[in-house]
Amino acid sequence: MSPAATRLTSGQWQNPLRDKRDKRLPRIAGPCAVVIFGVTGDLARKKVVPAIYDLANRGLLPPTFSLVGFGRRDWDDEAFSNEVYQLVKDHSRTPFRQVIWDRLAEGCRFVQGAFDDDQAFARLAETLEKLDADRGTGGNHGFYLAIPPKSFPAVCEQLYNAGLAKPQDGSWRRVVIEKPFGHDLDSARELNKVVNSVFPEESVFRIDHYLGKETVQNILAMRFANQLFDPIWNSNYVDHVQITMAEDIGLGGRGGYYDGIGAARDVIQNHLMQLLALTAMEEPVSFHPSQLQTEKIKVLSAVKLAEPLDETTSRGQYAAGWQGGEHVVGLLDEEGFSKDSTTETFAAITLEVDTRRWAGVPFYLRTGKRLGRRVTEIALVFKRAPHLPFDATMTDELGANALVIRVQPDEGVTLRFGSKVPGSMEVRDVNMDFSYGAAFAEESPEAYERLILDVLLGEPSLFPVNEEVELAWEVLDPALDYWAEHGKPDPYEAGTWGPASAFEMLRRTGREWRRP
Structure with missing residues (x-):
C-alpha cells in the first residue's frame, strides 16, 4: 500500500492523488480481494470486470487490490489474467493505461471448479489466505455472485463450509447478489433465509444497477x-x-x-x-x-x-x-x-x-x-x-404541466409548461430543460463502478x-x-x-x- 495513503475509517482510505476539493467519490477502498463466481458470463465480462478496472484507473482501488475468478474453465492465473486484459481492452469506459493494468494483473488469480466441488472451495480458501499474506488484503473478501439465483444456496453453503463467510477480527466478508431476487414472494423469502443463514443482512448487497x-x-x-x-x-x-x-x-x-x-x-x-x-x-x-x-x-x-x-x-x-x-x-x-x-x-x-x-x-x-x-x-x-381565462381555441395545444426526470439515455430533467405564442394569446407547451451532459464537465461514474465501490466501502445506501x-x-x-x-x-x-x-x-x- 502506498505510504501516502491516509486511513479514514475501517475499510476506507483517502486517495492522495485526488484534489481535496474534489467531492466525486473521494474515498478509496481499503485492502481487499473480490471473488467473482460466474466470471465467464456476460454480466461479469461486460460490466463487473471492466468496472473494476475503471475504478482502479480512477485511483479508487488500493494498490494491493486482488481479483479472483472462480469457474469451470481450464485456466491458470496467467490465462485468467490474459482474459481480464482482453475484457478491459474491449469494454472498459476509461482509457487503457499500462501502469494501472500491470498493477491490477499482479493480483489476478483463478480457481477452477464447480459449485458442488468441495475441493475447489478449499483451494479458494487457500488462494485467499495466500493473498492475505502476500498482498496484504487483510482478510477482507467480497463474493460477487454473477450466477443464476438457483445456484445461490449451493455457493453460500460452500462458502460457509470452507470458513469463508465468517470474518476474522477487524476484517469483513460481504456477498453481492444480482437480480432477480426470487420468482415470487415465497421464493424471495426462501432465498433471503438461505443467504442470511450464512451472511448477516448488513453483509448482503443486492445490486440493482438502476x-x-x-x-x-x-x-x-x-x-x-x-x-x-x-x-x-x-x-x-x-x-x-x-x-x-x-x-x-x-x-x-x-x-x-x-x-x-x-x-x-x-x-x-x-x-x-x-x-x-x-x-x-x-x-x-x-x-x-x-x-x-x-x-x-x-x-x-x-x-x-x-x-x-x-x-x-x-x-x-x-x-x-x-x-x-x-x-x-x-x-x-x-x-x-x-x-x-x-x-x-x-x-x-x-x-x-x-x-x-x-x-x-x-x-x-x-x-x-x-x-x-x-x-x-x-x-x-x-x-x-382550476380556471383558464382563455377561449378554448387559445389552449387547444396546451397539455398538462409535467416534471420529467430522464434516467436514460439523455440524462436530465424536463419541466413542461404553457407559454404564450408571440403575436397572439394562443398558449402552447414549451420545455425547460436540464441536461447532465451540458451542465457538468465531470463525467458521471458508471452505475456498476459506484455500486462495486460502495460494496468495498461497506456503504449500503443504494x-x-x-x-x-x-x-x-x-x-x-x-x-x-x-x-x-x-x-x-x-x-x-x-x-x-x-x-x-x-x-x-x-x-x-x-x-x-x-x-x-
Whole structure:
C-alpha cells in the first residue's frame, strides 16, 4: 500500500492523488480481494470486470487490490489474467493505461471448479489466505455472485463450509447478489433465509444497477435540496405519476434466461418499484443508509395494486414489425422460445400509495421490449389549472404541466409548461430543460463502478434490503397470479408502444401515456 495513503475509517482510505476539493467519490477502498463466481458470463465480462478496472484507473482501488475468478474453465492465473486484459481492452469506459493494468494483473488469480466441488472451495480458501499474506488484503473478501439465483444456496453453503463467510477480527466478508431476487414472494423469502443463514443482512448487497445511476440519485437531491418542488410534490397538485422503462431491443439469444420470467419480474419488481419508492417516500432524517431504508420501507408498505385487475393492468408480447428501418421477428419466432410461450415482454400496472401525501394519485408503471425507443423516465403529471381565462381555441395545444426526470439515455430533467405564442394569446407547451451532459464537465461514474465501490466501502445506501424485496413481491404477486389464470398476453407490433389494452388502461380514467 502506498505510504501516502491516509486511513479514514475501517475499510476506507483517502486517495492522495485526488484534489481535496474534489467531492466525486473521494474515498478509496481499503485492502481487499473480490471473488467473482460466474466470471465467464456476460454480466461479469461486460460490466463487473471492466468496472473494476475503471475504478482502479480512477485511483479508487488500493494498490494491493486482488481479483479472483472462480469457474469451470481450464485456466491458470496467467490465462485468467490474459482474459481480464482482453475484457478491459474491449469494454472498459476509461482509457487503457499500462501502469494501472500491470498493477491490477499482479493480483489476478483463478480457481477452477464447480459449485458442488468441495475441493475447489478449499483451494479458494487457500488462494485467499495466500493473498492475505502476500498482498496484504487483510482478510477482507467480497463474493460477487454473477450466477443464476438457483445456484445461490449451493455457493453460500460452500462458502460457509470452507470458513469463508465468517470474518476474522477487524476484517469483513460481504456477498453481492444480482437480480432477480426470487420468482415470487415465497421464493424471495426462501432465498433471503438461505443467504442470511450464512451472511448477516448488513453483509448482503443486492445490486440493482438502476440505483447506481446519477439521475436516480438526483431524485433525492432535486426533491429535498430545492424548496421549489416540495410544496407541489403531493396529491394537491399531482394528477398522476408515470414511470416508464422502455427498450427497443428484442430477446434474441436470451430465451434461456427470459422465458418464464417476463417483463414484470425482470423490471417492475426491482427497478420500477425502487424508482417509485424514491419518488413517493417522505424526507429522511438524514441520508444515513438506515434512514433511507426506513423511508423506502414505509412507502412500499403503503403501496397496493389498484383494482379491478382486468382494467388496471396490461401485459403484452411483441409480434413481428418494423424497428429502426429493419423488419424484426416476433417473440415466438426468436430462438429459445416455444410457439406457445405465454411470457410477457410488456407489462403495465396501476398502483395506489395509501399515504396522506399520495392518496388518490395513481402511479402507472410500464416496461417493455421492442417499444418505440430506449428510454427510462419518471413523469409527474400535474392537475390542470382550476380556471383558464382563455377561449378554448387559445389552449387547444396546451397539455398538462409535467416534471420529467430522464434516467436514460439523455440524462436530465424536463419541466413542461404553457407559454404564450408571440403575436397572439394562443398558449402552447414549451420545455425547460436540464441536461447532465451540458451542465457538468465531470463525467458521471458508471452505475456498476459506484455500486462495486460502495460494496468495498461497506456503504449500503443504494442497495435494497430483504424487507424491500419482499414488499415489492407482495405488491406484484396478485397481478402475476391474475395473469397466469387469464391466458396469453396481448400481441403488439414491434416498434410501437405496447398493446391496445395498455392504452385503454389509462383512457378509462381520461388519461394518456406519454410518448417519450
